[in-house]
Amino acid sequence: MxxxxxxxxxxxxxxxxxxxGYDKNQAKKKQKRIPERNLWLLALLGGGIGAYIGxxxxxxxxxxxxxxxxxFVIAIAYGIGLLYLLGVNLPGLTKV
Numbered sequence: 492m493x494x495x496x497x498x499x500x501x502x503x504x505x506x507x508x509x510x511x512g513y514d515k516n517q518a519k520k521k522q523k524r525i526p527e528r529n530l531w532l533l534a535l536l537g538g539g540i541g542a543y544i545g546x547x548x549x550x551x552x553x554x555x556x557x558x559x560x561x562x563f564v565i566a567i568a569y570g571i572g573l574l575y576l577l578g579v580n581l582p583g584l585t586k587v
Contacts, residue, residue, distance in 0.1 A: 507538025511545030539565030
């Protein structure tokens with residue numbers, strides 16, 4: 492089960508990263524964009540790490556406080572979850 496969850500988070504992170512890059516490119520060309528709701532959905536459904544990295548790398552949505560803070564919190568949560576799933580001992584968390 493853990494490998495499925497890790498794979499899901501990796502897949503969604505790659506998808507969210509690509510979506511941030513695509514949306515930034517569309518913004519530069521003033522063409523049809525990805526709705527913000529969809530970017531949030533990708534982040535919440537497992538792509539938080541990729542969305543945050545994409546936001547920083549492409550310098551996209553960095554002026555929106557909700558995106559900066561929200562994507563960072565989601566990325567941290569998924570990062571901790573990944574470490575836990577991979578068996579890394581985290582202070583205060585013990586794997587049952």
